[in-house]
Amino acid sequence: MKAAFTVFLKECRESLRDRRVLINSLVLGPLLGPLIFLLMVRLVVGRELEKAEQPLPVVVIGAERAPDLVDALRQMGLRQLPPVADPELAVREQRIDLALRVGADFGANWRAGRSAQVELIYDSSRREAQGDAERLRAMLENYGRRNGALRLLARGLSPGVATPLVVATRDTATPQARGALLFAMLPYMLVLTIFIGGIWLAIDSTAGERERQSLEPLLINPVPRDRILLGKLMATAVFSLASLGLGLLAFLLAGRFMPTAELGLSLALGPRFLLVALPMLLPLVLLVCSAQILIAAFARSVREAQTYLGLAQLVPLIPSVVLSVVPVKAQLWMYAVPLLGQQLSLMRLLRAEPLAGLALALSALATLLAALGLFLLARRSYESEQLVVPG
Amino acid sequence: MIEARGLYKSFGGLKAVDGVSFVARDGEITGLLGPNGAGKTTTLRMLYTLLRPDAGSIHVDGRDAQLEPLAVRRTLGVLPDARGLYRRLSARENIEYFAALQGLDRAQARARTDALVEALAMQDIAERRTAGFSQGERVKTAIARALVHDPRNVLLDEPTNGLDVASTRALREFLRGLKAAGRCVLLSTHLMQEVAALCDRIVIIARGRVVADGSSDELRRQAGEQNLEDAFMRLIGERVAGDAP
Numbered sequence: 001m002k003a004a005f006t007v008f009l010k011e012c013r014e015s016l017r018d019r020r021v022l023i024n025s026l027v028l029g030p031l032l033g034p035l036i037f038l039l040m041v042r043l044v045v046g047r048e049l050e051k052a053e054q055p056l057p058v059v060v061i062g063a064e065r066a067p068d069l070v071d072a073l074r075q076m077g078l079r080q081l082p083p084v085a086d087p088e089l090a091v092r093e094q095r096i097d098l099a100l101r102v103g104a105d106f107g108a109n110w111r112a113g114r115s116a117q118v119e120l121i122y123d124s125s126r127r128e129a130q131g132d133a134e135r136l137r138a139m140l141e142n143y144g145r146r147n148g149a150l151r152l153l154a155r156g157l158s159p160g161v162a163t164p165l166v167v168a169t170r171d172t173a174t175p176q177a178r179g180a181l182l183f184a185m186l187p188y189m190l191v192l193t194i195f196i197g198g199i200w201l202a203i204d205s206t207a208g209e210r211e212r213q214s215l216e217p218l219l220i221n222p223v224p225r226d227r228i229l230l231g232k233l234m235a236t237a238v239f240s241l242a243s244l245g246l247g248l249l250a251f252l253l254a255g256r257f258m259p260t261a262e263l264g265l266s267l268a269l270g271p272r273f274l275l276v277a278l279p280m281l282l283p284l285v286l287l288v289c290s291a292q293i294l295i296a297a298f299a300r301s302v303r304e305a306q307t308y309l310g311l312a313q314l315v316p317l318i319p320s321v322v323l324s325v326v327p328v329k330a331q332l333w334m335y336a337v338p339l340l341g342q343q344l345s346l347m348r349l350l351r352a353e354p355l356a357g358l359a360l361a362l363s364a365l366a367t368l369l370a371a372l373g374l375f376l377l378a379r380r381s382y383e384s385e386q387l388v389v390p391g
Numbered sequence: 392m393i394e395a396r397g398l399y400k401s402f403g404g405l406k407a408v409d410g411v412s413f414v415a416r417d418g419e420i421t422g423l424l425g426p427n428g429a430g431k432t433t434t435l436r437m438l439y440t441l442l443r444p445d446a447g448s449i450h451v452d453g454r455d456a457q458l459e460p461l462a463v464r465r466t467l468g469v470l471p472d473a474r475g476l477y478r479r480l481s482a483r484e485n486i487e488y489f490a491a492l493q494g495l496d497r498a499q500a501r502a503r504t505d506a507l508v509e510a511l512a513m514q515d516i517a518e519r520r521t522a523g524f525s526q527g528e529r530v531k532t533a534i535a536r537a538l539v540h541d542p543r544n545v546l547l548d549e550p551t552n553g554l555d556v557a558s559t560r561a562l563r564e565f566l567r568g569l570k571a572a573g574r575c576v577l578l579s580t581h582l583m584q585e586v587a588a589l590c591d592r593i594v595i596i597a598r599g600r601v602v603a604d605g606s607s608d609e610l611r612r613q614a615g616e617q618n619l620e621d622a623f624m625r626l627i628g629e630r631v632a633g634d635a636p
Contacts, residue, residue: 003491003492006488006491007492010480013480014477212475212478213473214475214476215473216441216471216472216473217469217474217475217489217533217537219441220440220441221489221492222461222462222464222465222493222494223492224461385442388473389402389441389442
């Protein structure tokens, strides 16, 4: 075991002097996930949110013909812009986004109780304008429905006569659960920090050592090869773990900049998340690092190892995608599947739901067993003569 | 002392080593001489237990290398064909890493490293990172880390490959010092001058077999040639200048 520790110390010392390892494990690994995530949330959620809150600027033509309508629209968030001469042309030339035209006969029709017409002028091929137009249409329909009901009442009829069908929507998702659905990708981002954290060390200490011709001298020392491998695995795991720890911290910080409160969502990204997630993911760190060492030991060159490990990074995406597309009910056996188990636990943790001890234990045990299996496979490839003398 | 008996090793269908036997004694420098691809490196790799022979036996100081590979490796100092160093570690850190793997404690490792740095005249490079070392500096570092545990048997695969004249002479002097200290030194080479200048015994290998074994005088006599190079060519089955075509 002393020899394994010697190898471990040497790999750590050498890696701390390697800019690539440092950038990967301590900068790129921890920050990439949170940054991508923050950007994603800001872009997708933030923009929708801003739009919904912001007043909707609309060019209104003929506002004096429908003062009540324009007043009501203003209360619903419309900002009235002065009329332009040729709204169709202005929209086409993208000088304005959206115009509302009140027809000349609007007042007459309205007072006579007939359907009065307004026109929405926008370019539906422009995505931005389409969202704005939908918003304005919803405002107009709201106003129309309200007045329709008033007219029926004035004639002694129940408004229900004109609305034979009412659809009521009851969304049972708690605010936290809705947030977690949005954040279904977050566990993958965390797993990614584990992957990126160990990747260079795994490659450098196996495929790299062979490529630089220092593996043969190393193996001539009176040390069993599994000790050497164990030292390399431990060093990889330490850097991976450092990346994960920093990544979790980065997520905690990023959580403060996420517009979760405005959306009425709460995401349990507090210190408790950090304290529970880190030990919970430890078996996964060992599994990922064993897999990386195994793959890198099989590869014939550093370049080949990079290619394989790059592809391997996509594997943990599978449970994330499946869970976000197909909302499955978590069964106990799912926790026994490495990656999937951690993914489910992380999502429960984010939703601030209680974690079952049995599920956690099952997940840890299964992942550790898988890690051991991969380590034994890597050991077999290390014991083989082909490691040094490719046959 | 290293004794190899009836070693066989093939890769796929290719017989790399096809029945090699010889003895390398303590206090002598033994040279494995042969053309490129004769099986020298494969033979050495079996001796230092990196490869397992298909048949045959190896004893180092009386220990069976296949039964006790770790114990045997402790008594071997090896400069293999692959002599890569860790570029981000200094020469001293490279040497002390191997000292730790050989089981030396920190004080022993330091003392042995100091002694080797002195013996190999590495004072000015010992604390430098090995990235950017010259070929000669790399070989010195590789030899120092191979000998850090003061092994009784020293195996070197083409030790002077890529060295300039001065480094080659210094290395030969160093090897003679090991011999004087009673070590068993075994080196492989394809260079005639190397064995002529250095070796007490010469084992000539061609196509995976030992074709001659003895001192350079004995080999010249055996081949009936005055010149060692001619003797070598005749013994490995090549025509010598002046022969009838």
